Amino acid sequence: MNHTAHALTVAGVAGLEGLHLTVEHAGSRMDAVIAAPHAAELPLPGTWLQGGEIVMTSGALLGTEPEAWAGYMGELAQLGAAGLILGIGPRAPLREVPDFLVDLAREHDLPLLSAPATTAFPHITKSIIARQVEAERVTVQDSFALQVRLTRIVARGGTVDALLQEWQRSTGEHAGVFDRVGRLLGKNPGLPAAAAEAIATRVRADPPALGRCKGVAVGGTPATMAVSPFAGETTVRGYLARCESGLSMADLAVPTLLSLLALEFERRWFLDEPERRRRAQRLARLLTLDDDTRARAFLRGLGVSASTLWGVVVEATSQTHAEVLLDDLAVVLGTPLLRVHEGLVEGLATQDPKRLLQEYGVDAPVGVGTAVSPAGAARTLRQARAALETSKRIGALVGFVDGAAHEFLLRVADNEYLTAFADAVLAPIDATANGDVLLETLHTWLAENRSVEACALRLGVHRHTIRNRVHRLTQITGRSLDNVDAQTEFWLALKARGFRD
Incomplete structure (x- = not known):
């Protein structure tokens, strides 16, 4: 008790x-x-x-x-x-x-x-x-009265700070509210700044799941802080951290406080809708600019001085999840260029987003485009969408590799499949005497854009030797090395074997 x-x-x-x-x-x-x-x-x-x-x-x-x-x-x-x-x-x-x-x-x-x-x-x-029995009756009565006061604050448009100040006045508990990425959104006077920062770090590193509460030992507070998530529908919106007093009255009222915080977040979402529309319009406008000078000028007008952009596309699990991702990615990626488009959360990051997204721990398929100048915004978003399809299959963040599609394919394909593919394509060469020499020659010849002279110079042999080896490869494999499909298959097989330029 x-x-x-x-x-x-x-x-x-x-x-x-x-x-x-x-x-x-x-x-x-x-x-x-x-x-x-x-x-x-x-x-x-x-x-x-x-x-x-x-x-x-x-x-x-x-x-x-x-x-x-x-x-x-x-x-x-x-x-x-x-x-x-x-x-x-x-x-x-x-x-x-x-x-x-x-x-x-x-x-x-x-x-x-x-x-x-x-x-x-x-x-x-x-x-x-x-x-x-009388003590329990009074406790329930006091808890109900507190819940009424908290509800009245929200109904009258009160802030998160006002909610937490009333909570401290009634329960004596120090408390703070944090968003999903650990930003402090409000606190009462009893919560020290050092404690708030420690809780924010913990929320970013190890957030409690919905329906769970985690205790966080924090210096500067008289007791362990209990961190509880609150949700909009089924998606976590933020976290309440409170220094538990042990008052039954407070424990009974906590669910109401969490519900009111979730309601406040929903209210903020609707109030922020005009700003989200503006962000989406800015992104759509930038995607139409194919001139770098105009694109850079447009970004400067938004207060963005970045000269390089990366496309990011995330597949949200629901409308609520998409709403949460919009707010989170604006903070995580530090970008005003975000939108929900055709069920996907799309954005342009102003710094390489891979590490930031991994630290954030996005729990959905993610595709990332290559680094481009502002005029290439549309291209990097297309690349991110292509990478997203692979991310959905393998369950991990995937970055597009520009100008080296084979590297992109090798990165996302199954290892067993790659091994079997390379063995099937290169088997005739493997079974031939001096097959390792022929494989090296084939790789070098393809890497040098099928130039006999460049291949001979790189391998330190006569050009006639290279011609003989290429002819030999045609005989062994039964495929013409002038055929683009054959060149592509051999190139991918060699890369899967580990051949690198």
Whole structure:
């Protein structure tokens, strides 16, 4: 049971009206919260305790020997009992509380109370339960009142900061709100800046999944911060970090706070719609400019001084996911050129986006185009779309390789398929004497644009030797090396074998 402002403690039990209980030893645990009352006459109560109970006994089976009580008190302390109420009186085994029992309570720091013969254990049990029920009623009432106040703030257009300030005033909890990429969007005065930065780093590196809460130990705060995601539909929108106070009232109200934060994010999304349309229009306009001077001037007008652009295309899993990606990529890639087009999130990054996207951990197929000047924006986006198709198949970010389609194909194809393909194409040469020499000659001849002279110079042999080897290759493979299809297959097979220029 969590601590609440209204929870019944051992001190509260001692002060219950009409019970006439006496505190024989208080120690340091009188503020321990009572989970339940438990009356039992057993020599060892361990199997019936779960922790937090206030135990009642007359000691009928323990007698007056200190040894028996020593084992009993030790087990109570070990199992986390909140305290012990000893029934005393003329008809009880103990007419008064013996000194050795007070010493044992002091040794185990266990609160010890005594009940007179006029106070029956059932009466104590009823009084404790009635007080606990009342405490829970007040807790629920206070939590509901807090939820109403928070809802009223949102309904009146209040900010995230206003929500968190009311949260701190009502619960005493330091709290902050972060977006998916770790930006601090609001906090109450109790959250230190160092703690906010540490939480932002954790959110970026290891974000908790929807429906999960992670504890983050942060310097500068009195306790561990609990980081909980909140969502729009099924996609995480942001994170609430709070220094848990242990108040049941706060725990009951947290789901409402998370829902209101999600609602606030949705409201912001609709308010930002004009800006998103402007971003999409700017991107569409840039894609029509094929003159570098005009394209650069257009970017400067947007406050973008980059001379190189990279196309980025991401396949969102839903409309909500696309909305989230638009906001996230604007921050991650630092670009105002983004849009949702034909179900895809498209953008132009002003720096190489591969590392940034990998650190962000985008959980969807991603294609990246090559680096181009501003006039090549349309081309790099087309390349990114082509790379996206391969990314969907292999489940990883794929970057297009411009001017070397074979490298692009080799990078994304299955290794077993490549090996089988190379073996099938080059098998006749492999089976021939001096096949390794013929393979080297074929690779060099293709790399030198089928120039016999350049190939001979590079290999250090006579040009007639090269002509003879090319003729030999034609005979072995049964294919004309003047045929473009044959050249392409041989080139890809050689690259798959590891031949490099």
